[in-house]
Amino acid sequence: MITFLQAAETVAVNEETRMGLWELFTKGGWLMWPLLLLGGITIFIFVERFMAIRKASALDMNFMNRIRDYISDGKIAVAVNLCKKTDTPIARMIEKGIERIGRPMGDVQTAIENVANLEVSKLETNLPFLATIAGGAPMIGFLGTVLGMVQTFMDMSAAGGTVDLGLLSSGMYVAMVTTVMGLLVGIPAYFGYNYLVARIEKLVFQMEANSIAFMDILNQPVQK
Secondary structure, eight states: OHHHHHHHHHHHHHHHHHHHHHHHHHHTOTTHHHHHHHHHHHHHHHHHHHHHHHHHHOOOTTHHHHHHHHHHTTOHHHHHHHHHHSOSHHHHHHHHHHHTBTBOHHHHHHHHHHHHHHHHHHHTTTHHHHHHHHHHHHHHHHHHHHHHHHHHHHHHHHTTSOOOHHHHHHHHHHHHHHHHHHHHHHHHHHHHHHHHHHHHHHHHHHHHHHHHHHHHHHTSOOOO
């Protein structure tokens, strides 16, 4: 019986907490809604970019070995087909290099670098916006706090200038809600942005390594 009562009290407390959080959200003012929207956009961008970067980083460890064997055997068309079946930035980069076989090595290297730059640009899609949210959300939250404090002092002035601690403390905690919300949005956006940038830099390193390996393959004599 005691356990049942304790469970009921716990549920009641949780319900009151949820109502309190919603009440705080609504009292934060209209700036809470843009911050909530920015929070949703942050989650969407991070998840979408994380999945895209993870897919782009997936590459068969034997990919370059197979490319080397095909080129050495003169099976250029087979090597191109392998690249087309492998839907990754590295494969598309190597495919462009294979299509330039027979031209000067400088032209091949330039073609590979151009494709690599395009692929990196695609991977960085929406990352500047995520960085903007990381810096802008706390500023919007701070703006809400300043506006709330101004409103609080205006209410105190309208009340005759008397210092009502209840009114002051109530206005202050409501005003600080926007700052808390801004930080809750901005901090994950900041760490998420840096994490994704680090993943892209790691992929760029892999692309450079595979580019060097491909150029080494072209410098080897082709078997007839």
